[in-house]
Amino acid sequence: MKEFDVVIVGGGINGCGLLRDLALNGVKTLLIEKGDYSSQTSEGSSKMLHGGVRYLENFDFALVQEALEEKNLWLKLAPHVCFEREFYVPLYNFSKYRPWMLGIGLFLYDFLSHFQNKPFAILNKEKVLKEVPSLEHKGLLGAGKYFDGIVDDAKLTLECLYDALLEPGVEALSYHEVLKVNENVVTYKNRKTGETTDVRGKIIVYTTGPFTDTLLPKLGIPWTPKLVPSKGIHLWLKPGTIEASGSVVLTTKDNRVVFVIPQRDAVLVGTTETPVDQDVFDIKATDREVKYLIGILKEYFPNAEINESTIISTFAAVRPLVREEGSNESLGKVSRFHKIFRPNAHSYVMLGGKYTTFRRMCQELAAEIVPRLGKTYNPNHTMNPLRQKSIVPTFGKKPVMTKDLIQKIIVTEKVSTFEDLVKRRLSLLENMDEMKTVMGVPVSEVKQLFS
Ligand SMILES: Cc1cc2nc3c(=O)[nH]c(=O)nc-3n(C[C@H](O)[C@H](O)[C@H](O)COP(=O)(O)OP(=O)(O)OC[C@H]3O[C@@H](n4cnc5c(N)ncnc54)[C@H](O)[C@@H]3O)c2cc1C
Secondary structure, three states: OEEEEEEEEOOOHHHHHHHHHHHHOOOOEEEEOOOOOOOOHHHOOOOEEOOOHHHHHHOOHHHHHHHHHHHHHHHHHOOOOEEEEEEEEEEEOOOOOOHHHHHHHHHHHHHHOOOOOOOOEEEEHHHHHHHOOOOOOOOEEEEEEEEEEEEOHHHHHHHHHHHHHOOOOOEEEOOEEEEEEEOOEEEEEEOOOOOEEEEEEEEEEEOOHHHHHHHHHHHOOOOOOOEOOEEEEEEEEOOOOOOOOOEEEEEOOOOOEEEEEEEOOEEEEEOOOEEOOOOOOOOOOOHHHHHHHHHHHHHHOOOOOOOHHHEEEEEEEEEOOEOOOOOOOOHHHOOOOEEEEEEEOOEEEEEEOOHHHHHHHHHHHHHHHHHHOOOOOOHHHHHOOOOOOOOOOOOOOOOOOOHHHHHHHHHHOOOOOHHHHHHHHOOOOOOHHHOOEEOOEEHHHHHHOOO
């Protein structure tokens, strides 16, 4: 039986981030992921690296500050997978806040970033309409303008994985599902062949996000439910559907926010917030949820043509939010802080938090694990740039695609299926069933590479 210092279950951003931190500290680690890496929550986020202006309302200053520090770090470390852009918060005569109040909030936001954010501004009505001409004019008072990061969430996760795998003794498996854990022995199944294998880990870490509450009891680990799972969906709209030079933050009647973010030659719109009790693996958006978002868009952009034909595709994911002891807060207000649990002497569970702060969460856990293995932990290794970049950058200049280049991506970027390639390695947004070519290479030729 193969032996590792650490076995990580779950290959989203938290699993891949922890794998990288442990790998850079010389820990022999195996990561096991049920689907493709980053194919669940960590590719279904709103794709923002942000402090979260709205968390200021909850006085979560420490979380906002930490997230802003991380956002500004990643903008420097990985400019090929993230970039900074402006966000407008339009204020109407029915809005909860007046422009001066928003001004105080945005000043605090910039202050908490140690003034590393590009500076905010409060715009009058004329200025807002010049920059976001399609906004509803009636009742508009002005807008706040601030800056946050946009990220290709799946790519950043993948690049953390590639970076980790450059270290000796570090391995990862996708499409392998953990079925059983008996003390230190983990049994996993190859989902393609059905073959099962045992592996031993001195320490086992579960970074299984929204799947944790159902998975852990099945594996026989002592566990009471910790999550308040909440589903969020997004739409990718055709470019130009909404005329805006930057992103727009809309407040809904139930006091939630919906982001409209132009990027990748499309417009990203999201999100919703509904409790879930069904199976959350590969979760999809429903027609009702799509209609809800279109309804909000129509209120704020009355002249925009938004219908089925302007939607490129949709996606959904479940937030792994951790319930506060004794809290009955609404979903939007459940804290985004993370928690590390220790269900038995050799296991850890890392839950909650935000994508933006993954490196900090992983640092906290790695700082506990590495000394237990008799090594000295250095928290600074993860501040170095990622060493293996994706062949096709999401935001930079794209290479001319050929069948040979696709073959190279399949091998070097750990691709198992056509969907892994299209959605997460090439970051294409189209509905896969309707695609004729993959960046110019006929779909039939690309599919042959997987047969
Ligand atoms: C709608 C929405 C919008 C969001 N927007 C933002 C945002 O803009 N900015 C931000 O900072 N954060 C955002 N978040 C939060 C962020 O996406 C999550 O905090 C983060 O992605 C959680 O990552 P994870 O690795 O814990 O979970 P996941 O990415 O879900 O990883 C868990 C993995 O465990 C695997 N797994 C499950 N069972 C098994 C098993 N038996 N064996 C092996 N593997 C298994 C799953 O396949 C999965 O890949 C958003 C979340 C949602 C849902």
